[in-house]
Amino acid sequence: MPQDQSNTFLTAEQHLYAALALIPYGSVTSYGRLAAMAGYPGRARWVGKVLSQLPADSQLPWHRVINAQGNISFPANSDAALRQSTRLLAEGIAVRNGKKVLAKLM
DNA sequence: AGCGTGACGTTTG
């Protein structure tokens, strides 16, 4: 039954949110690693899609997710990239050229 | 069914 969302059953997205919430303040990880953490190895693109649909008022630390190259996955100096770099900076993580995140991935 | 498009990843040059 589709609407039977008992608390023992978690959707794939919920697993992802749970994994995302576990990323510690001040550290970053990649889409691919987050996918694996959530139990879906090889689904980096899916992670990106889910994050792109997060509500604007989400309390989840979406800004701690960058790509495997260590870059913010938005065009440098776009509004989105600026929002993310601002939030990272607030956690003590520096960003070079509006793209490169100067921190090791988790 | 076919094709283009993504907040992507790995390998190779």
Added chain:
DNA sequence: ACAAACGCCACGC
């Protein structure tokens, strides 16, 4: 450091 070539999966047309 940069780019191409794959691989990957969900969606919309």
